[in-house]
Every structure is written in structure tokens, then in C-alpha cells.
Amino acid sequence: MSLPTPTPTLFEALYRGERYVGFGTPEPGARQTLYRVADGQLAAAFVATDGSEASIRAAVTEGAAEVTVTTDDPELRLLPPLLPTATGNALLSGFMGTHKKKWGGETAPEGGEFTPPKWFFKGFGDWVRLPGETLTVPANPIALIEEPEVALVYVNDAEGTPHYAGYTFGNDLCDIGLHRKDPGYNPYCKLCDTALTPWLFLGEPPRTVTGRVTISRGGATAWEGSFDCGGDALYFRVKDMAEHLFSFPAVRRPGLVNYVLLGADEASFHDGFRIADGDRIAIDVKSHGVAFENTVKYVAPARLS
Structure with missing residues (x-):
């Protein structure tokens, strides 16, 4: 009996003052590749694409600066999904x-x-x-x-x-x-x-x-x-x-x-x-x-x- 296909996930985080997006739900302490995004860039991708993992990944990773961190790095702060920086948005x-x-x-x-x-x-x-x-x-x-x-x-x-x-x-x-x-x-x-x-x-x-x-x-x-x-x-x-x-x-x-x-x-x-x-x-x-x-x-x- 085959297991159901996991639902794709992503997340945003702040690292050393910059905003990044990552894919998956990494375990504590795991190494994770993050992609630099501007504030609102990920949210805009959901407006401009069909919202699938492939289209979102393409929209935010192409040409983006990358960093690999461990998920328990004290400088890494996760964010609520798509939360804008501007208060009230x-x-x-x-x-x-x-x-x-x-x-x-x-x-x-x-x-x-x-x-x-x-x-x-x-x-x-x-x-x-x-x-x-x-x-x-x-x-x-x-x-x-x-x-x-x-x-x-x-x-x-x-x-x-x-x-x-x-x-x-x-x-x-x-x-x-x-x-x-x-x-x-x-x-x-x-x-x-x-x-x-x-x-x-x-x-x-x-x-x-x-x-x-x-x-x-x-x-x-x-x-x-x-x-x-x-x-x-x-x-x-x-x-x-x-x-x-x-x-x-x-x-x-x-x-x-x-x-x-x-x-x-x-x-x-x-x-x-x-x-x-x-x-x-x-x-x-x-x-x-x-x-x-x-x-x-x-x-x-x-x-x-």
C-alpha cells in the first residue's frame, strides 16, 4: 500500500537582518538552504502564479542569493506565513x-x-x-x-x-x-x-x-x-x-x-x-x-x- 504524497510546504525567516524563504518542514538542527527574498516578494508570487510549489519555487529562487544554515541557528527567526513587514498589512x-x-x-x-x-x-x-x-x-x-x-x-x-x-x-x-x-x-x-x-x-x-x-x-x-x-x-x-x-x-x-x-x-x-x-x-x-x-x-x- 503506497503512502499519501506529503503536502509541499514552505516558510519565511529572518537571518542576519535579511528575509529568506525555505522549502519543506526541516527537523530541529537540520541544515537548510534558504533563498533571499524581498519583503512581499513571496506573497506577490501567489498573485502572479498558479500557487503550485513548482511555480512558487521558480518565482522566488531564480537568481536569488542562497545561504545554508542549521534550523537551530540563534540568528534564524521564523516568521508567520507571508507576514508583511509593515504593521497593519x-x-x-x-x-x-x-x-x-x-x-x-x-x-x-x-x-x-x-x-x-x-x-x-x-x-x-x-x-x-x-x-x-x-x-x-x-x-x-x-x-x-x-x-x-x-x-x-x-x-x-x-x-x-x-x-x-x-x-x-x-x-x-x-x-x-x-x-x-x-x-x-x-x-x-x-x-x-x-x-x-x-x-x-x-x-x-x-x-x-x-x-x-x-x-x-x-x-x-x-x-x-x-x-x-x-x-x-x-x-x-x-x-x-x-x-x-x-x-x-x-x-x-x-x-x-x-x-x-x-x-x-x-x-x-x-x-x-x-x-x-x-x-x-x-x-x-x-x-x-x-x-x-x-x-x-x-x-x-x-x-x-
């Missing part, structure tokens, strides 16, 4: 209540008027945290929840038409307790850091995404459980959600990069567990060979002058 947002579990196991009916899921704005793209970085939350959350999710990545062209680039994975940490106290507080609920992995998968939005969450406290496992956040687990069809979101001109600004979270499975909160200050959340996306960890930190409010 990328948005992070997402959909709520998208899983079949929350709809009695059903799927949205075909045809007829589309009733979209609720949507939220999380922040600018440079608010995104990377694996290993701290996820900060307000000092006194009611009840936090980790949310392993698929994040779709889109680049708008000069006319504002969105071009799908690929997908990555993230943890949309939020205060579900605040949301449940009053759904109108959801914008506050979402004011917690979100982590995204730096790997951009170049395939269509995934149908199956499975894995496991482990939350550690004081060096010991405090909770663990599985999750499924692929398209087949959703009540809504990904295409319908994306088309509805991009019907709004505000997310179609020319040159804008959009990270769009597709919603999360039930998690530790639904099992009665409560995330505490200092807990470490490890998400292992077993179906795609991606694992990442972040530590949660409660941050006291600043004094107003």
Missing part, C-alpha cells in the same frame, strides 16, 4: 461554532440562502505569536480555552481580489468563560494571544486534521485530549465561509494578507479543565507532522496615567 480573524459537534452532527444543507457562522476579528498579523513564544492573556480570565485550528492564508492583489495561498495551524487561545457570561463580550474574549506555525502548506484546505493537545503544569501532564479540525468535521463548507467573508470590502484591501481561522473542536474547557497561569500547551497535529508549544502568561493591567 495583515489581519487575523476567524469563524465560531463551525463544528458538526455543535450542530448535532449535521452538515449545512446544499442550495438555498447561506446562513454564515459568527465571525470575529482577532488582531493584526504582527500580533501573531510563533511556537515557543509566550501567549499573554488578561490577568483575571474567567475560563481560558485552547483552540487548535486550521488557518487559511490569503493574499489580496492590487485590485483587492483575494488569492488563496495555503494553510497553516494555530492555537486561538481565548476566554470562553467571558463569552459564556455574555456573548456580547466576545470581542473581549478574543483579546488573548494566538499562535500560528510558520509552515505554509500549499494544498487545498485540508479535509482531515487530527491530533492531540497536552497541557502541562509544573512539569507534569495536567490534561490531554484529541481534536479534529479538518473540513470534514465542520458543519459549514469552507468555500461558503470564505466567499461570504470576502464579500466585505474591508478585508479586500489591496495587498492585505488575511489569516482566517476555521474554528475549533471541543477542548479542555469542555472536559472541566481550567488553564492556569504558567501552563504549557502542546499541540501535536499528528495528521500533518506538525507540533508546537506555547506557555500561557497572565498579564496585569497597566496603570493609566
Whole structure:
């Protein structure tokens, strides 16, 4: 029996003050060839080509300066997929209540008027945290929840038409307790850091995404459980959600990069567990060979002058 063909991936990184692109998901400590790119060059390649690995590789490597580094080089800093240098040129947002579990196991009916899921704005793209970085939350959350999710990545062209680039994975940490106290507080609920992995998968939005969450406290496992956040687990069809979101001109600004979270499975909160200050959340996306960890930190409010 033949194994499925791995989905091609790429990533961007800063090395000694310059921006580079690499291909694949290298293991820690592995040697990796990187290709020098200008800010926005990789994003522009997704607008100008068909988005395939071959066309993207040709667009960004031909004539590019090369450097070979080890992936644990302290001067190498990975970046969220396609993140522009200019603040405000990328948005992070997402959909709520998208899983079949929350709809009695059903799927949205075909045809007829589309009733979209609720949507939220999380922040600018440079608010995104990377694996290993701290996820900060307000000092006194009611009840936090980790949310392993698929994040779709889109680049708008000069006319504002969105071009799908690929997908990555993230943890949309939020205060579900605040949301449940009053759904109108959801914008506050979402004011917690979100982590995204730096790997951009170049395939269509995934149908199956499975894995496991482990939350550690004081060096010991405090909770663990599985999750499924692929398209087949959703009540809504990904295409319908994306088309509805991009019907709004505000997310179609020319040159804008959009990270769009597709919603999360039930998690530790639904099992009665409560995330505490200092807990470490490890998400292992077993179906795609991606694992990442972040530590949660409660941050006291600043004094107003």
C-alpha cells in the first residue's frame, strides 16, 4: 500500500537582518538552504502564479542569493506565513461554532440562502505569536480555552481580489468563560494571544486534521485530549465561509494578507479543565507532522496615567 504524497510546504525567516524563504518542514538542527527574498516578494508570487510549489519555487529562487544554515541557528527567526513587514498589512480573524459537534452532527444543507457562522476579528498579523513564544492573556480570565485550528492564508492583489495561498495551524487561545457570561463580550474574549506555525502548506484546505493537545503544569501532564479540525468535521463548507467573508470590502484591501481561522473542536474547557497561569500547551497535529508549544502568561493591567 503506497503512502499519501506529503503536502509541499514552505516558510519565511529572518537571518542576519535579511528575509529568506525555505522549502519543506526541516527537523530541529537540520541544515537548510534558504533563498533571499524581498519583503512581499513571496506573497506577490501567489498573485502572479498558479500557487503550485513548482511555480512558487521558480518565482522566488531564480537568481536569488542562497545561504545554508542549521534550523537551530540563534540568528534564524521564523516568521508567520507571508507576514508583511509593515504593521497593519495583515489581519487575523476567524469563524465560531463551525463544528458538526455543535450542530448535532449535521452538515449545512446544499442550495438555498447561506446562513454564515459568527465571525470575529482577532488582531493584526504582527500580533501573531510563533511556537515557543509566550501567549499573554488578561490577568483575571474567567475560563481560558485552547483552540487548535486550521488557518487559511490569503493574499489580496492590487485590485483587492483575494488569492488563496495555503494553510497553516494555530492555537486561538481565548476566554470562553467571558463569552459564556455574555456573548456580547466576545470581542473581549478574543483579546488573548494566538499562535500560528510558520509552515505554509500549499494544498487545498485540508479535509482531515487530527491530533492531540497536552497541557502541562509544573512539569507534569495536567490534561490531554484529541481534536479534529479538518473540513470534514465542520458543519459549514469552507468555500461558503470564505466567499461570504470576502464579500466585505474591508478585508479586500489591496495587498492585505488575511489569516482566517476555521474554528475549533471541543477542548479542555469542555472536559472541566481550567488553564492556569504558567501552563504549557502542546499541540501535536499528528495528521500533518506538525507540533508546537506555547506557555500561557497572565498579564496585569497597566496603570493609566
